[in-house]
Amino acid sequence: MSYINDMIADRFRDESFDIAKEDYKFIKIKRAKEDIKRRYPNVKLIDLGIGEPDLPADPRIVKLLCQEAGKSENRWYADNGIPEFQQAAAEYLNKVFGVKDIDPHNEILHGIGAKSILSMLPLCLINPGDITITTLPSYPIISTHTKYLGGVVYGLPLTRANNFYPDFSNIPNIILYRSKILYINYPNNPTGQIPTEDFYKRVIDFAYKNNIIVVADSSYAALTFDGIKPLSFLSIDGAKEVGVEIHSLSKAFNMTGWRIAFVAGNSDVINIYGKVKANSDSGQFRAIQKSGIYALKHPEITEKNCIKYSRRFDLLIDVLREVGFKAQKPKATFYCYVPIPRGTRSGIVFKDAEDFSLFLLKNAFICTVPWNDPEPYIRLSVTFEAKDYNEEKIIIDELKKRLMDLELVF
Numbered sequence: 001m002s003y004i005n006d007m008i009a010d011r012f013r014d015e016s017f018d019i020a021k022e023d024y025k026f027i028k029i030k031r032a033k034e035d036i037k038r039r040y041p042n043v044k045l046i047d048l049g050i051g052e053p054d055l056p057a058d059p060r061i062v063k064l065l066c067q068e069a070g071k072s073e074n075r076w077y078a079d080n081g082i083p084e085f086q087q088a089a090a091e092y093l094n095k096v097f098g099v100k101d102i103d104p105h106n107e108i109l110h111g112i113g114a115k116s117i118l119s120m121l122p123l124c125l126i127n128p129g130d131i132t133i134t135t136l137p138s139y140p141i142i143s144t145h146t147k148y149l150g151g152v153v154y155g156l157p158l159t160r161a162n163n164f165y166p167d168f169s170n171i172p173n174i175i176l177y178r179s180k181i182l183y184i185n186y187p188n189n190p191t192g193q194i195p196t197e198d199f200y201k202r203v204i205d206f207a208y209k210n211n212i213i214v215v216a217d218s219s220y221a222a223l224t225f226d227g228i229k230p231l232s233f234l235s236i237d238g239a240k241e242v243g244v245e246i247h248s249l250s251k252a253f254n255m256t257g258w259r260i261a262f263v264a265g266n267s268d269v270i271n272i273y274g275k276v277k278a279n280s281d282s283g284q285f286r287a288i289q290k291s292g293i294y295a296l297k298h299p300e301i302t303e304k305n306c307i308k309y310s311r312r313f314d315l316l317i318d319v320l321r322e323v324g325f326k327a328q329k330p331k332a333t334f335y336c337y338v339p340i341p342r343g344t345r346s347g348i349v350f351k352d353a354e355d356f357s358l359f360l361l362k363n364a365f366i367c368t369v370p371w372n373d374p375e376p377y378i379r380l381s382v383t384f385e386a387k388d389y390n391e392e393k394i395i396i397d398e399l400k401k402r403l404m405d406l407e408l409v410f
Contacts, residue, residue: 011148028354029369032361040365046399048380049367051189051335053254058301061253061291068287078283080274081110085289089247089262092296096222097232099264101240106267109274110292112284113259114219114248117273118142120280121181121215121244124272126151131179133212135166137190137371142183142215154179157374160339164193168206176210182243184233185217187224190371190379191337192330194228200236207242213269214243219261220333222252222302225310228331234265244269251334252302253295260284260292309334311389312382315396320380323403324410336380337371345407352376364402 029049036045056062068074086104093099102108111117118141126132128150134143136155143153154175156166166184184203186195207214216233224230233245244265250256263273283289295301313329316336320327325338340356343349350356353370357378360366369379386392 029357029361029367032358033367036361036365043365044398045365045367046395046402047367047384048382048399049369050381050383051369052256052383053251053305053334054383054385055254055305057254057258057291058295058298060298061255061295061301064294065287065291068290069285071287074286074290076286078110078286078289080278081283082286082289085110085262085293088293088296089264092247092299093232093234093264096230096299097235099232099234102234102264103267107240107270108262108264109270109277110284110289111246111261111263111277112281113250114217114246114261115141116259116281117246117261117263118183118215118217119145120273120276121269122146122149122151123276124269125180125213129178131175132181132183133171133175133179134183135185135188136373138183139185139189139217142181146181151180152178155373158188158191158193159374164188164191164337165199168202176212179210179212181215182207182212183215183217185219187218187220187330187332189220189333190335190369190377192333192335194224194330194332195231195233197231197236200231200233200239203233204236204238204242208238212242213266214239216243216245218245219248220251221247222299223306223309223334224332225306225313225329226331240265242266244273249292249295252305253292254301254305255292255295258288258291260288309382312384312386312392312396315392316380316382316399319396319400319403322400324408326410334382336382337377338380340370340376340378341408341410343409345409350376353378360406364406366399366402 086108089108090102090104093102122142122145126146126149131152131154132143132146133154136157146153158164203214221232222230233239244263246261246263248261317327317329327338330336340350340353352372353376357368357370360368371377384395386395
C-alpha cells in the first residue's frame, strides 16, 4: 500500500485548489469536445472557445529564432533576462502606449509568460491571512497561488449592471485592512471591456487610500478596434507608485507557446519579483527573448491582427443579434461575452451557462466557454481557424444556420 498520497501537502486536500474542478470549470467542455470529435469525425466543429490566436507567429519572428537558436552565445542561462529585451520593452511601452518614464534596468523584468509572472507575485507579497482582491470572472492564477500561501481571495463581480467594472465602494473595512493585492485585467477576459483613464485613476486612488499593490494584467492591451487607442495603466499619473503592469507577447504577437512576457512598474515590486524569479527559473531561452525584441519593435504585426479580429466580430455580432442574443461588438480582445438564452421552443430550459454550452456542443457542434459567476454568460472567441474573409464568412454563415435550427428562446 502506497504512502505517497499521505505525504502530499495539505493544501491539495482542499478542493478549492483543484483548477480542473474550480477555476477551470470548462474542463468538462474540453472533454465533451474531444468526445464529439471521436464520435462524429466527419462533422466540422465550429470552435469559438479557443483563447489562442489562430495563426502562428510572423514568419520574420520565426526566421530570427532559427538564426539565433544555434548561436553559441545564446546557450547560456538567461537568469532574469537580457538587458536588450528590457530596453525593447521600455521602447514598446513608449511607442504604443506613450509611457515615457520607465527605467528598463530597474522597472522592467521578463517572465516565462504572463502566467509565470502572476504565479510568482503572491510569493513576493502574500503572508498567511493576507487578501488578494480580484475581479470575477477572472484569470485564476494569482488567486490560486494566493490560496497556496494561506492567503484569502475576495472577489469583485463584473456584471452588466456595473458595465463590467469592479465596484470598490462596498468592500468591508476588514477586507481592505488585510488586502495586499488588487488584480485587474483590462482589456478584460472574458467580458471584452476596455479600461478608461477615469477607471485607472479610480484604481490608483483606491490603492493609495488602502495601501494596496495593483497588478494590472494588460495581456490584451494592444488588441483594440474601431479607432480605440491602446491604454496602459502605467500611462496614468501615480500608477508606478502603486503597482505594476504585465504585458504578454502571446496574444498580441501570436506567440502563445513561446512563453515570453514582461512586468513593468514599481521598482520595489520589480526588485522582489526578481529575487523570487531568480530562485524559480533560469530565464527564457535567449533566442526567444531576441525574437521577442523583434516583435516589440514591430507593433504593426499586432495592428494586422486587430484588423482581422475586428472584421470577424462584425460578422459574428450581426449573426448573434439576428438569432436573439444581446450582443455588442467588443472594443478590444478577441472575446465576445453574451448572456445565455432561457431555453428552446421545444421546452428545454438551461439551468446555467455550463448547461447551455454543453447543449451547443452536443446539438450544434459549436464550442464556447461558460461562466456562471457572477452571471450566466458564454464567451465566444473569434480565433477560429480561417485563412481569409471568404472562409470566415462561410464559417459564420454555418454558425447562423446551426443556431437558427436550435430555436432558442431569450
